[in-house]
Structures are given as C-alpha cells and as structure tokens.
Amino acid sequence: xxxxxxxxxxxxxxxxxxxxxxxxxxxxxxxxxxxxxxxxxxxxxxxxxxxxxxxxxxxxxxxxxxxxxxxxxxxxxxxxxxxxxxxxxxxxxxxxxxxxxxxxxxxxxxxxxxxxxxxxxxxxxxxxxxxxxxxxxxxxxxxxxxxxxxxxxxxxxxxxxxxxxxxxxxxxxxxxxxxxxxxxxxxxxxxxxxxxxxxxxxxxxxxxxxxxxxxxxxxxxxxxxxxxxxxxxxxxxxxxxxxxxxxxxxxxxxxxxxxxxxxxxxxxxxxxxx
Ligand SMILES: Nc1ncnc2c1ncn2[C@@H]1O[C@H](COP(=O)(O)OP(=O)(O)OP(=O)(O)O)[C@@H](O)[C@H]1O
Ligand SMILES: Cc1ncc(COP(=O)(O)O)c(N)n1
Numbered sequence: 142x143x144x145x146x147x148x149x150x151x152x153x154x155x156x157x158x159x160x161x162x163x164x165x166x167x168x169x170x171x172x173x174x175x176x177x178x179x180x181x182x183x184x185x186x187x188x189x190x191x192x193x194x195x196x197x198x199x200x201x202x203x204x205x206x207x208x209x210x211x212x213x214x215x216x217x218x219x220x221x222x223x224x225x226x227x228x229x230x231x232x233x234x235x236x237x238x239x240x241x242x243x244x245x246x247x248x249x250x251x252x253x254x255x256x257x258x259x260x261x262x263x264x265x266x267x268x269x270x271x272x273x274x275x276x277x278x279x280x281x282x283x284x285x286x287x288x289x290x291x292x293x294x295x296x297x298x299x300x301x302x303x304x305x306x307x308x309x310x311x312x313x314x315x316x317x318x319x320x321x322x323x324x325x326x327x328x329x330x331x332x333x334x335x336x337x338x339x340x341x342x343x344x345x346x347x348x349x350x351x352x353x354x355x356x357x358x359x360x361x362x363x364x365x366x367x368x369x370x371x372x373x374x375x376x377x378x379x380x381x382x383x384x385x386x387x388x389x390x391x392x393x394x395x396x397x398x399x400x401x402x403x404x405x406x407x408x409x410x411x412x413x414x415x
C-alpha cells in the first residue's frame with residue numbers, strides 16, 4: 142500500500158478531443174502527482190478544428206459530483222473551467238460554501254473563467270458573466286483570465302504590460318484574493334509575461350514565447366498545474382511560479398494532432414522510457 146497523494150478537484154467541461162477541459166486537467170494532475178477528481182458541467186463535441194456543440198449536465202448532477210467527492214475523499218485544492226450557464230455557476234458557488242472550498246475556507250480555489258474556446262466558439266452563455274463576477278470571484282483564491290476574458294469581465298483592453306496592471310486592479314475589485322492576468326495573447330511581445338497580483342505585490346512571470354501553433358488546452362493546463370501545487374500546500378506565488386514553468390515546457394512540447402490546433406503536452410514530466 143502506498144501513501145495517499147494529495148487530491149485536486151476540477152469542475153469543468155469534457156473535451157472529446159482530449160486536449161482541453163477535464164481531460165487536460167486530469168492529465169496535468171497526473172503528471173504533477175496529485176489524485177484528480179471531477180465534477181463534469183458539460184459535454185462538448187470537440188476536435189482540433191473547434192467545438193461543434195455541447196450539452197450541459199443537469200445542475201443537480203453537477204453539485205452531487207462535488208458533494209460526493211468532497212464528503213468522502215476530501216479535496217486539497219479545486220479549480221473551475223467551463224461552467225456554461227449562470228444556473229450552474231450559482232449552484233457550484235453555493236455547494237463550494239457547503240463543502241468549505243474557497244478563499245474564506247481552508248481549501249484553495251482557482252477560477253479559470255473560460256468564456257470561449259481558442260477557435261472562438263462560445264462555452265459560456267453571455268448572461269453568465271455577471272454570475273462569474275458576483276458569485277465566483279469573491280470566493281476565488283486566484284483567478285486566471287486570458288486577455289479576452291479580462292476584457293469581458295472588466296472592460297479593460299490589455300495591450301502591454303502597463304495595461305496588464307490596470308486590468309489586475311480592476312479584476313481584484315470583484316473580490317478574488319489573487320489575480321493572474323495571462324499574457325499569452327500579447328503576440329507582439331517576444332516573451333510571454335503573466336502578471337500576478339494581490340493588490341500589494343505585482344509579480345511579472347516571464348518566459349520565452351515558443352513559436353508553436355499547437356497551444357490547445359494551455360490555459361487549462363496552467364490552472365491545473367497551479368491547483369496541483371496548491372493541493373501540495375505551496376503558497377500562491379510559489380504555486381504560480383511552478384505552474385508557469387510547467388506550462389512553458391508543456392507549450393514547448395506541444396504536438397500536432399488532427400487537422401487543426403494540437404494540444405500542449407505535459408508528457409515531458411513523465412518517464413518516456415519503455
Ligand atoms: N507561445 C507560447 N510560448 C510559451 N508560453 C506560452 C505561449 N502561449 C501561451 N503561453 C503561456 O501559456 C499560458 C496560457 O496563456 P494564454 O494567455 O494563451 O491563456 P489561454 O488563452 O487561456 O490559453 P488557451 O486558449 O491556449 O487554452 C500562460 O502562462 C502564457 O504565458
Ligand atoms: C471543455 C473545454 N474547456 C475549456 C476549453 C478552452 O481551451 P482552449 O482555449 O484551449 O480552446 C475548451 N476548448 N473546452
């Protein structure tokens with residue numbers, strides 16, 4: 142018998158292509174050595190060319206999955222990805238309080254405010270943005286938006302590292318403890334600069350910008366790697382630094398798959414032998 146590893150819960154949508162969503166989260170948790178658990182919110186029909194459709198999971202089944210694992214196995218850290226509707230967000234927020242997950246409890250909670258796929262296909266109903274602002278962000282230990290999500294949530298258009306700081310301040314107004322404004326979409330910057338802040342500290346995490354077109358699942362992989370480190374009791378700045386190193390290697394090792402955009406790869410962390 143082995144020692145029980147730390148546990149991480151992802152509340153997100155399934156990607157049939159295996160590169161993003163629940164599948165990206167689980168393979169990242171595995172590569173980071175934590176036991177992954179899931180509450181599936183929606184089933185997408187998706188491949189490397191985009192999202193062809195999705196069906197939401199009934200709200201009571203979403204919340205029952207959270208209660209089932211939290212009540213029995215225990216959760217050391219949790220994250221959200223695709224939540225699809227305001228109704229699901231509302232129910233998830235209430236259930237997280239019930240099982241003591243979030244910034245006002247002991248268990249850290251990362252919100253990746255997924256609004257659309259990288260192909261531009263919507264994964265969140267428009268009216269649900271307000272539920273993310275008012276119900277999820279006040280409960281978040283950390284929120285990890287990309288630049289499109291920053292604009293949707295705050296109205297701030299980030300074009301450079303100066304406006305990244307303005308966006309971080311605007312996001313913190315909604316009540317999360319920390320924000321990470323991801324800079325992957327600042328394409329004219331030769332580096333990928335993500336800004337982490339709690340309103341007191343402003344930390345720029347810099348890495349090389351790899352010249353790869355296959356970055357599907359990059360945001361999910363980063364948020365999951367951070368969640369795995371939080372589950373292992375790292376503080377937020379250390380967990381985010383570890384996550385940034387993890388995604389930088391995973392982008393460098395991304396592979397083509399299908400006719401469109403292939404996934405980033407956490408396989409580098411594993412033993413490639415045999
Ligand atoms: N070409 C790249 N080379 C290295 N790191 C990258 C590259 N593109 C993105 N990153 C990093 O990957 C992470 C995700 O960033 P991004 O801003 O692209 O988020 P996202 O849009 O949610 O991701 P995606 O849509 O790919 O799932 C960030 O840490 C970012 O700096
Ligand atoms: C189920 C699900 N969750 C999240 C994403 C975002 O990932 P990406 O921005 O790489 O398309 C996705 N495409 N599908």
